[in-house]
Amino acid sequence: MAKYSSDVAPIPVRAHRIDAPKIRVRFAEAGAIITSSVMINLLALALPLGILMIYDRIIPNKSFPTLAVLIFGISVIVGIDLVLRLVRLSLESRVTARLDHVARTRYIEALLSQRHPTRTNMSLNDLLGKLAQSLPRRERKLLMIKSVADIPFAFAFLCVIGLITGELVLLPIGICLIFGFWSFLLAVQHRRASERLRSGNTDKQDFVDRTFDSLAQIKTLAVETPILHRLSRLYERQAFRFRKQKQYSMTIGNVYSLFSQLMIGSVVVAGSFAVLEGNLSHGGLAAFTLLAGRALEPMRSVYEIIVGGSSAGDRAKRKALLNAANNQFDVLTGAGEKRLFKKPPAITASCTVQSEETGVVLAVNLSVASGETVAIRSNTSSGKSVLAYSLLGLVPYKGTVKFDQTLLDASNAEAIRNEITLLGRLPQLPRGQMMNVLSCGQEDRYADVRYLCHLIGLDVPVKRLPDGYSTVLGDDPTKLPNGLLQQIAIVRGLAANNKVIIVDDATLSLDASSELRFAKVLKMLRKTATIIILTDRPSLTSICDRQLVLEDKQLIDAQPAKEA
Known part of the structure; x- marks a missing residue:
């Protein structure tokens, strides 16, 4: 709490940001993969040359012992090639496996190095899911290592073909170039489809997470049907993207098979004419066919590298996602100290809001100065709640809502809501020990929480409980009275030290004494936060700088009440 944080200094938390671990393939590992790839390609060169010897030297001379030796040698080459692969x-x-293990270990070590690693809104499955995506480009690294050996041998195959056939080498070169062009186009489209699929998966997961985190608000607003429709559209869109991505994955295999058959067929036809004209031997034709078919294989590695690669825009998106992951890790460890609003923002709203639940239509024209405390009175509770939800972007509206110069929209709504404390009629509390719930699991809030509990009058009744601040909330809703739960929700919200506070009839379940204590705390927070109080209680409206009345679906000025 900025107003009284100097009374008891909060426990400092060492900031620790997590970055993508820089894990490299060991030199011995890379050397072993390159060596095996070189040996495989050398064997691929040796096999056609052995067949060339059989056709041109051994069969014409009828040297059966030498033929047996060469056949045995070819069999050994095929077996060694299989073993090497x-x-x-x-x-x-x-x-x-080693890269994944090291990356995940470093993530966990960074997490456990925090003094108080907790996260109230992240499950263990979510954390493991993030760790499972720790090295999304590891396959591309291995492909690049293999390509060091594979791609140069593609040129070696063509050079050997040129030595054997002469000008006929232009035929496989042309087919390789055409295949490379088509592979490049397919790879670009495949990469874009994969990126859209990953982006859609992230959006879908974020939407599901936000939905489950806001189930109480969804039921309060009675927007279950639109939520289900939107979720259905997200899954339908993802199914289409998944089919598209799989289609490109299968297409490259079909294209490769087509060009392989085209290569072999063209080589056999062209080589047969060369044999008939006496320009090529039968062994040369066999070697020509085998080498030409092998020349296409490195092109698939190039395709996979392009699919796994990234453009400048993709790298910028990945960097933004990494920063978002860092911010999420900061919240996970309690080290996040960045604020969207460094000072109380001015709030400007000029919009039309319609509630699908109640059918209430409001013409909102609201302007609240930085650090100002404004009361909004109304004869109906539904209109006030709709107004509060519109400022949070939780209900659809036409117009603009601004916090300082920041326009509220879908891209920043979640970040802005995290900077706003909403104290509603009903307590919205997660399950957990009371102190962890009050402090959101952050040690640096403990001092503020205890001081707020004293000011609100929560400290004494909590200490009377058998487990005190270790009481577990959420096991039995009837275990604690509703007024005490509402006080816990108020302390939890105010301890966040947000620069915007919206109070929506939060004192309905409080007794008169607790309501007066709450009013005094809000009075202390004047000028340190922009406060909007939606209530008709004189004890709260009297502390406000000015008052508005929600009447005839519009906001109008009211006579300011004198301070108590």
Whole structure:
């Protein structure tokens, strides 16, 4: 609390930001993968040359012992090639597992290094889900390591074809270029489809999380049907994006098969004419066919690298997501100290609001200066609540709502709501020990919480409970009286030290003494926060700088009451 934080100094929390861990592939690991790739490509070169020898040297001379030796050698080459491919796959799996393990370990170490790592709105599954996405580009790193060996050998295959066939090498070169062009176009589209799918998954998960975090507000506003429709649209859109992404994944396989058949068919036809004209031997035709088919394979690695790559805009988006993850980790560890509003903001609203629940239509024209305390009175409670929800962006409206120069919209609504304390009629409390609930799990709020409990009159009744501040909330709604729960909600909201406070008939369940204490606390907070009080209680309206009346669906000025 800015007003009295000097009385008892809060416990400092060491800020600790988590960045993407810089984990590199070990030199020995990269060397092993490159060596296996080089050996596989060398064997791919040796096999066609062995077949060339069989056709051109051994069969014409009828040297059966040499033929048996070469056939045995070719069988050994095929077996070694299979073993090397399995070894390379095993190496990639081990490297990927190690990188994931190290990254997740460093995330957990950073989390546990905090003095009080808690998070009231993140479950263990959410945390594990974030850790599961710790290295989204690890496959691309391994592909680039393999490409160090694969791509140069593609040129080696074409060079050997040129030595064997001469001008016929232009045919596989042309087909490779066409395949490369189509692969590039498909890779770009595939990458965009994957990015849209990932972005949609994030939006869907955020929407589901916000929905479950705001179930009480959703039921209060009776907006279950629109929420279900929006969730249905999100899932439908994601299903379409998933099909699109899978379509590109299957398309490249089909295109590769098509060009492989085209390559082999064209080579066989062109090579057959060359054999008939005496420009190419039968062994040369066999070697030509095998080498040409092998020349296309490195192109798939290039395709996968492009799909896993990122443009400048994508890197900017990834950096923004990393900053958002850092902010979320700060909240998780209690180290987040950044504020959207460093001082009480001025609030300006000029909009038309319609509640689907009650059918109430309001023409809001509200202007609250920085640090001003304004009371809004009304004969109906529904109109005041709709007005409060419109300032939070929780109900649809036409017009503008501004906090200083920041316009409230879908992109920043969640961030702005985190900077606003809303004290409603009913207590909205999570499950947990009372002190953790009051402080939102942050040690630096303990001093403010205890002082606020004293000011509100909550300290004495809490100490009378068998477990005191260790009492678990949420197990039994009837365990504590509603007035005590409302006081807990008030202390919890005020301890956040937000620069905007909205009070929506928060004293309905309080007795007269507790209401007066609450009014005195709000009076202490004047000028340190912009306060909007939606109430008809004289004890609260009397502390305000000015009063407005919600009448005939409009806000009009009222005579200011004298301070108590």
